[in-house]
Amino acid sequence: MKSTKTVWAPKMLAIVLAAMLILPGCGGKSGDSADIVVIGAGGAGMTAAIEAQSLGAKVILLEKMPMVGGNTVRAEGGLNAAGTEYQKAQGIEDSPELHFEDTMKGGKNLNNPDLVKVLTENAKDSVEFLKENGAELSEVGKAGGASVPRIHRPEGGEAAGNFIVVALKKKLEELQIDVRLQHEVTEILTDKDGKVSGVKGTDKDGKTFSIDAKAVILTTGGFGANLDMVVKYKPELQGFTTTNAPGAQGSGIGLAQALGAKLVDMEQIQIHPTTIPGEGVLITEGVRGDGAILVNQEGARFTNELLTRDVVSQNILAQKDGIAYLIFNDELRQNLGATETYFEMGLVEEGQTVAELASKIGVDAAALEQSVKRYADMKNKGADEDFQRDDMRLDFTKGNYYAIKVTPGIHHTMGGVAINTQTEVLNESGAVIPNLYAAGEVTGGVHGANRLGGNALADIVTFGRIAAQEAVKALN
Template sequence: MAFPRTIVVGGGLAGLSATHTLLERGKSVLLLDKKPSLGGNSVKASSGINGAHTAAQQALGIQDSVEAYYTDTAASAGTDLARPKLITALTSNSASALSWLTNDFGVDLSIVSRLGGHSAARTHRDKSGAPGWAITAALMKKLTALAETDGARVEVIKGARVVKLLEEEGAVVGVEYETGASTQTARGNVILATGCASFSLCTVSLKQKPAVATQQTFSATGLLATHRPDLLSLSTTNGDHATGDGVRLATSLTSLAPAALCDLDQVQVHPTGFVDPANPAAKTKFLAAEALRGVGGLLIDGKGVRFVDEVQRRDVVTKAMQKVEGGEGRGPVRLVLSEEAVGEVKKHCDFYVSKNLMKRYSDAKEFSADTGIPLEAIVETFASHGKYASGGEVDPFGKKTFHNATYNPDTPLHVAIITPVVHYTMGGLSIDSSGHVLSSSSAPIPGLFAAGEVIGGVHGQNRLAGSSLLEAVVFGRIAGTSAAE
């Protein structure tokens, strides 16, 4: 059945990408977001967005290919959980997604880094130090301008909580939503772009209507408690908006077969969340961007000794950190950056220092005096890392990629205490490679599409750094195209 407009639920990068794609195809859009402002978790992303065989890579002489990116993603996902069609959709559309951001929205993605688990430098960012904000803000700005000049084609309603999907004649035909005390309905194809699948601070049950988070704790009835109770003791980087609305809505269909879910036990624990010295037990923590390790940051234990390849995959680094912090009792873990490393992510570091999450020391001696870590251990760690980088010795942790590898104990250092944090959900709604939400019988649910972190199956057991923003853009565009057709 034909509808005058498509309804996009969620105003993060996936929802914005879907909205702009629909508008480009001559469609009308109603964008609903329950928060007073758009952006979601997308604005927090600080490492960058992946792309293979991009214009920026070619300009910098970086050799990469879609095939290599596919291989890295499949290896990270794991043999049992890698889904070739979804990985192909992600990786084969990466270069065009970045071109779209650059050409249509003026986003600068000229800086390219190699992060953990990647065989080439392919994580793009701008010079601001906040690529998630730069990308998402560019799409928000253009959408705001369009809404002001062509309100008949695009309407944005903030503070609108979608509470129900409307079903009719074997299809999803719209939504019911609340704005304050008012309940309204809107008809159209629906794209769910609601973000994190119920693993935030106020994680909710699938059968429980979510409420705004008011307490700093995980819900005892939520998906995290059900599928990964071992993670309840950790903090999170997610905001209070990430309450799994899309999962709840799609699995609550009545006349239609409810949506299928996948990989709900696959939750990414990011290795580096900042420990705020003023509130070390805080349940919500700032993310220490993966870019900090990508530019040459070192991880050391409480005795000043390295214990892992810093640019390994996130799951590998997290496991090593938890071993150090837990059974071996060698914590806390610190992230250390040289002046050369800081020079590449200066705006990141300036921000972290301003928030008292990172501290600058004039040299290793001052660092040692402040922390009690033996100066000799720090000096030895720096010297041995330099030998591994030069090829004089083999790194015992298998590190082969070195960047800004020389650490001089007589020059300034930036240091932060870090700990693993619940960061991303690889599980969520099952979709096909066209963005259709699938039912329990693996059939597309007519009129229902999804994109972004609410979907599952793209990353398997582990998401590579830089692939979350890409997933939002690629599958937002795919869902928008499919809904338009």
């Protein structure tokens, strides 16, 4: 059985600490008020707060952890968007319609198509929003489940999540948004007519606070770090590690449930195919997308590496011990800056030749050499005759050669609070809960049975902005 603990490797800890935000003057007392209270300072919450305050609202952003960023800090790959200036510059033909089709197919058509349409039609504007706020995602790659390259990331392939968090943190400071860390909301308040009217909770000293608000935006993330809750909805995940930040406990789902909110797709929990066994450290989708192949402990390739996460995960779990190795060379290392983190963390084995690499990872050298040679031959022929991979970037003719040992781990919870296309939270009967909005992983319906890599960052920025815009409209 896999360990349920999350180990903080030194480099990963450094990344998280780099994204910490301790703002001077962030306090709060009972009786405060704001136009909008945003609960949760991950990517969706930071986006919503920036958008709302830029539109003239007085915003208070609350975060229960001692830092901003949430799970967004750990996002590695990038943001899916179709029809961007960056795609056009590279001659990539894409459209929101194709992005929609890929997303619905990836989610096994369990997705709410209305929400998916909003996501795919507005994602390119999310790329522009990030650019305007200091986080330009100018490089375009390909992720699993995408028909064409559309995952946008920082130049040089740096991990996108931390890059975005650092930029949005700076914008929060520039706009002097009232950010209150270690403030945990325990209840969303309503008036006598059932309309949301504020929040109450406790601060780091255990003191109670309350804030009156005309609207509340729920951006508390999912429940991927709450292993009891994960197993409640999907018992077969007992014992898996998680890639999630500690704050991803599902608290916002409970807050919304207390008001009668409807939940959707709660049993849809994604495991990511490439995490470090026993540690829950995520290896970005970009490693496979930029050309790495997967082999098992016998040195044999066993899957199309660019299939959706659920399929690749199941294919890895079908191998001996549920273990696989990502195999790549210097060409990928030089083109994908995110890999340097894994070298610094000591997660990569290397060899000057394929045979030397095989000896480092305990795999039969002849078998691994044969797998790499066959892949290189097929790449040169222009067709993957074994697994029909349609994007073969590496020919593996030059070293050095590298391997990262991986196994699937709990990564994303697709289920959550039901919302409409205006991000208004819905109750069990489908009616709007007045003045309550939600965005990001706390919501359900966007990703269906399986989230495509790159759609989470698109989700949090796109719907975070819409939640802010709708909440501000309702103020007038």
